[in-house]
Amino acid sequence: MIRYSILLFGIIATFLIAMFGLTILPKIFIDEGVKDPTYFTPFEVREGHRIFVREGCIYCHSKQTRPEGFGADVERGWGRASEATDYRNLLPHNLGTMRTGPDLANIGARQPGEEWHYINLYQPRAINEESIMPQFPWLFEVFSEDARPGRDGLNLPERFRIPGMKILPADEARYLVAYLISLDQETGVQ
């Protein structure tokens, strides 16, 4: 026979102890080392992070590299093992749990070229025929060839071009790419 009061006490106690252990205790241990009110994130990067979250990139790309000897993240050239201090101000966190696509913790160092990112975001199949990444055409603007003289459209393969038109990154694409390029373990802090 289990008494109601004991039952309720046990239910709440088991919950609170574990909650303290897994949410409050990590906060006490980690926060101090990573909270840095003076740390400055440029506007473009901040906006880019917002778009990264909005488009749900995290459901296919993790943003954490595992230590050497545990998986092959380092051997694959995805960067050194991530540390808590790599992650500072940008919320929500983007550690991720899935690698349908490659890890992005160090993508800025691995792919520093903006043009590469623009093409990959506009049409991933233009970079890698076998990619299953979604396209993000709503981050781009289509202009006629004559508009905006001096700005070249994306250098897409023939089959992805729109005849007589050129594709230029809109602000959102520029922010997102600024964010992706800022993901560099040596210089940037995410």
Add this chain to the structure above:
Amino acid sequence: MSQAKKSKQRKEFNVADLDRKARYVVLFLILSGVFWLLFGTLLALVASIKMHLPDWLGSAGWLTFGRVRPLHLNVMVYGWASLTGAGVSLWMLSRLLKVPIPLRGYIIVAGAIWNIALLVGSIQILAGFSRGIEWLEFPVSTMVVIVLCVIIMARSVIVMVMTRSVKQLYVSVWYIIAAFVWFPLLGLVSSFPIFDTPTVQAGMNWWYAHNALGLWFTPIGLAAAYYFIPKVLGRPIYSYGLSLLGFWGLALFYNWNGFHHLIGSPLPTWFITISIAASVMMIIPVVVVAVNHHMTVVGSFSAVTYSPTLRFVVFAAMSYTFVSLQGSMQALRSVNEVIHFTHFVIAHAHIGMYAFVTMMLFGACYYILPRITLREWHSKKLIKWHFWLTAIGIIIYAGALQGIGIFQGFSMNDPDVPFTDTVTMTIPYLIARSVSGILMSAGHLIFVWLLIRMVFQPGEQPETPLIWEKIRKEFAL
């Protein structure tokens, strides 16, 4: 006065009274849940097909994979499983404690508000205002509203326990009380804005996400298993002692499991190690519950052929054992090194939420709905189709994705394999997943058709259920 009050409290209700009073509130919660099941199924198909046809519906922002997939999860979790699970729990509690569900009007209003919150949250995710935390993509406002609605239901649970007209609290009651205490606490803690650095938030994220399954859906699912298996078979549960061990084992260990989602991440290793240890300890309550259920069913296994409830519930209970033991293994570092970041985990989550929770709720619906509507299911054959489509669907799903997930993991850990190969190797299995999704969707449509026939088109009402005739006669239910 107190004498009169006491005698009033001890008033015996017969099951017909209880079911009649539970009718509208339970029906409303179940039907709401089923609506979200259909919506979530549609989202699941879109997300699944997009994995192998990436340009399909590719030009609209609100239909991109990264918005549809989290919405699928949120709708299934907070819509289908939570609403239907709450309805099933309240009904079971009313039966077990022999008191009518109190606060029925409030619960219906709360349910309506809950539905509106889901609708608003869904639009927000598709429009790009996701909170961006897995399992918590609904904006905080939606989450808080849902938690308040659950608190109203929890209040009803507590009132039922306080005014019960039976002395003993059956094991299902423990689980239901626990679920209705744990979920509001979980939801509230996860909504506090104190987790304001990324890694700490990641910790909270997986503490929450694992506990949403472990402390909300699992207790509801197990309460249903503990209720329906003995009920349908008409025999008591095998062991009270094992029930006790199973319950407290779950309360002690499941709470600590969350960080096994963060193995290899930059969080301090000792937190993760605690979670790994707790995950392995989960073997105790899981095996205990499995033995308890198995010993109850043993000898009467053939009953699954004539009771659709038992068939779904037994399938679900077996899935629970399987998925939990698998989970304990997955938490081990050596296993996690391979399967983390692969489709294996996706399939694991679906065995938990679908093969266990969803199948359990289907089983419960097949039992509860005829009793609260006093109408009969219209087709025995279609119920069988529902079972086999969904059961075969989830088996194909799990088999395909877990099979390839292991190879995907090994390839990912072999730096000589180009990364693209780890993607292309999964494509045939992702297509198999879409096929399994179509099977499950067909099962859901059959279920909805049966439900519509029962609820909205009364037609001819047989005296006794076609399928449970045998049981009903024998045990006078």
